[in-house]
Amino acid sequence: MAELIDLRSDTVTRPTAGMRRAMAEAEVGDDVYVEDPTVRALEERTAALFGHEAALFVPSGTMGNQIGMRLVCEPGQEVLCDADAHVVTYEMGAAAAIFGISTRTVVSSGGRLDAGQLTEQVRPKDNWHLTATAAIAVENSHNRGGGLVQPLDQLQALWDWSRQADVAVHLDGARIWNAHASSGVPLSTYGGLADTASVCFSKGLGTPVGSVLVASAERIATARLWRKRLGGGMRQVGVLAAACLYALDHHLPRLGEDHEHARLLAKRLGVDPATVETNMVVLEGIEAPLVAEAAKARGVLVSQVSASRIRLVTHLDVDRAAVERAADVLAELLDR
């Protein structure tokens, strides 16, 4: 049988030959001593891309998000976010379990940020009765929202409001690269609308591992302590940072291709193209377990988001021919 076409997630990519070479050739040192030149280069480059003072390499997006939120929220305070946000859906209650941070959610329209809806829920810090809202977490692009890109005017409105309200903004930018590729909004603009931001290299950018947290120099110094406490202090990880630097040079510029492939899938499967903003396509109103099983039997892996929804994610490891094959299989199964 032909090789499986894996559309479950953009996390399934394997390092390319060029990336492996860059990893093998990386200059390394002990990063807990802050002596790994490749990690430092990645941190400096990422901080500059997002217009922040400093950055910290962390093993995962989950660690980046959780430390990022802890930097701007004390135990007993809360982070407010939408109900489908990754930070409250897929991070195993980490904010509460590890940091004593409370989370509160608002139901959004498919993950789309509505600054007014969030800010009216914020609770003040100087009230003896209430759980104080210290931060708002925003996800861009939005995973459970089918890869939607947050509207810049809403991000700006939230940011402007947050400055006078003394509430911090954390950006879960696991796929900020896709948002940037789709909207054309500079990474520095997105970075300028957040106090802390976690960005991943192991999703659309195709590295085996690695995320970077960006923030002020003072906050990143504190983040370094938290990373060590959590067991995220790593040694000669220039080999991993080299993959991230390679991805910035070689994979960031090609993300538009993944978005085009997602639009192609949507077109073939009768999905409204307006719902496809980046590399994800959501099929709704179907018998998800049956379709997923049948697709798998024919060599196409998809992700079941619920009993009636399936998510398809395009990425580096599925070329146009594979996307067309997957579209043929799914179109036949769905009779579209």
Ligand SMILES: Cc1ncc(COP(=O)(O)O)c(C=O)c1O
């Ligand atoms: C939006 C979003 N944030 C954070 C993460 C967490 O990343 P990791 O799996 O590296 O912990 C993911 C993972 O897919 C994600 O989709």
